[in-house]
Structures are given as C-alpha cells and as structure tokens.
Amino acid sequence: MTVTKKILIAYATVHGSTAEIAEFMGQMFGENHFDVTVANVETLESVAGYDAYILGSAIHAGMWLTPMSRFLDRFEGELAKQPLYFFITCIRILEPDGYQHALENYVHRDTLEKIGARDIAIFAGKLRLDAIDLRDRWTLSLRYDGSQAPGMLNDDYRDWNAIRNWTARVRSELEKSVL
Ligand SMILES: Cc1cc2nc3c(=O)[nH]c(=O)nc-3n(C[C@H](O)[C@H](O)[C@H](O)COP(=O)(O)O)c2cc1C
Secondary structure: OOOOOEEEEEEEOOOOHHHHHHHHHHHHHHHOOOEEEEEEHHHOOOOOOOOEEEEEEEEEOOEEOHHHHHHHHHHHHHHOOOOEEEEEEEOHHHOOOHHHHHHHHOOOHHHHHHOOEEEEEEEEOEOOHHHOOHHHHHHHHHHOOOOOOHHHOOOEOOOHHHHHHHHHHHHHHHHHOOO
16 A cells, blocks of 8 residues: 655745745656645644655845744754755855855755755756845845856746756655655
8 A cells, every 4th residue: 555645845935936946846746646735934833744844945145044944943843853855046056166155155054964954955046136126136235155246147047957856866765765
C-alpha cells in the first residue's frame, strides 16, 4: 500500500516571484501524487501533520525576509522533526562569486543546522525596478552588496530548468525515504 506523503512548501516574498517558484514546485510534487500545500509563511498557524518541508525566501538587504525569520522561530521545534529543504532567491547569484557569497552571507547557517536543512538551493530571482517603490529602490541601492550596480540587474532571471532539476532531486529523495 502506498501512503500519500504530505509536503508543505512555505515561502516568504515581497514582490511575488518566490511565491511563483513555490507554486511551480507544488505542481511538480502534485504530479507525482504527493499531497502538497503551498502557502505564504505569514498565513500559517500550524506546521503539524506534514511529512516534509520545503521553505523558500527572497533575499532583501542581505538576509531572508523577516516573516521567514518569525516562522522559523515559531515552528523550529516541529520543523526539525521532518526532512526539510531550503531555498533562497536573490540577484547576487548572477555575479561571479555569487553562489559562495550568498551561501556565506545570506543564510543563517546556525538556524538551518538547528532545523536540520538537508540542502540549500540558491536561485536567481526577479527584479523589475519599475515594479518596486521608491523605498525599496533606496534599500536596494544602499544595501546591495554586489559589485554591479543593482540597476544593471533588472530582469526576470529565474532559471526554471535549475528550479525543476533541484525540485526533481528533492522529490526523488522524498519518494525514496521512509518518512
Ligand atoms: C528592496 C530589495 C532589496 C534586495 N536586496 C537584495 C540583496 O541584498 N541581495 C540580493 O542578491 N538580492 C536582493 N534583492 C533581489 C531580490 O532578492 C530578488 O528580486 C527576489 O527575486 C525577490 O523576490 P520576491 O519577488 O519573491 O520578493 C533585493 C530586492 C529588493 C526589492
């Protein structure tokens, strides 16, 4: 008898592109008969009853978003009990040392170790300067820590193949594991 595995894909976003990635992952899991819930971390009152978690956040000003921090603080104990995968979206990854930089600076390793994250993916995000307000533009120009002017990085850089490949790998690990 096959038991349907319940997966929670929870995301933190400001401008919606990380949510679209989470929805895309949700569809991939749904196609393989997982029972998948995709939700904004801000709407979740409980994380009980899931067999695995995939958490994702956009990066703003060098760190994952505050709603993701609150979510991790609140549910750390429960999240640590099941397999957990983490991803971030950012533009720094487009620069030559971007992957390493993001890994070393944009994620709080102690927290991810505490909740037992099995893998951390870093995906290129989407940044459309005409779609963000003046305050966000200021934050970006003052806090972006890459060598390129953030105004030069103004596009949808999401690499759906990379996202698909990572999700397929996670899905296959979860299919195989006895949860
Ligand atoms: C105000 C602001 C600050 C940002 N800060 C960073 C940053 O420090 N490093 C980085 O690599 N990307 C940064 N980004 C780019 C975002 O991570 C990227 O656009 C992401 O895809 C946004 O996801 P969202 O659409 O889900 O909010 C910033 C974007 C904005 C709007």
